[in-house]
Amino acid sequence: MTREATPTDLTITPRDRRFGRGLAANRWWVANDPVATAFYNALSATFPKGEAFFVESVRAFREGADEKLAQEIKAFTTQEVMHSREHVQFNKKAVDAGYDLAKLEKRVDERLALVRSKHPIVSLAATMALEHFTAILAHELLGTPCHLADADAEAAALWRWHAIEEIEHKGVAYDTWMHATRGMTRRKRWSIKAKVMLLVTRNFLVDRSAGVLELLRQDGITGAKAWRKMIWFAFVRPGMMRKIMGAWVSFFLPRFHPWNHDDRPLIAKAEASLGGESKPAFV
């Protein structure tokens, strides 16, 4: 169904969870596999600063938002702040396990400095595109049980919790973008969002590949072997990047909205299997 809007009965519920506190770090926490571990660790290295940037970019345009969107922006902010908090802890464990994330974090700083030097609408557009990227990765992570099947339980729970909330708030940056650009023609909006998505995707692939290769180098895997293993993991098996391609393309359709695909049943299912005490956070 093409609804082109966030469902009116959607509730965004920040779940104040903490993961793996006091547990020792395991270097290859995904199936004892350095490649799979590098894939997730390289992503996690970007989250604390990246998600703070998302929050700042969306909040810059909350002025004049209707009550529903204003409430959703608040809940989105609370969720992202908690994601950053948990990924800071997660990243500390990767460092404790012997990885040096400095190069990966420096790359994030450089990208963010460049975007922040432009008009704030560019930051919002980049956030809207990256939130779609995050939501489709989250959908794939929760929808295909083989991902993280053999990972350390607490770490897998952290990633699933994060994925649940990324799906839940996937319309917020998009709706804020629609609100902020309400004076533009449909054509102009589309052309900006398409260009930004292409650029963001290019940067995501270049930067995350560099991050994965750096972490593999720290495990003694270098050169063509490292490239082969990385490409195999990302595009063949389990092939997460290949599997999200259809959803990525849907972003360019003229009537796209993140909630055209209502994947809330996936949230309910993942939440049931996640279990544990989930204290709703104050919003």
Ligand SMILES: [Fe+2]
């Ligand atoms: Fe997040």
Ligand SMILES: [Fe+2]
């Ligand atoms: Fe998000």
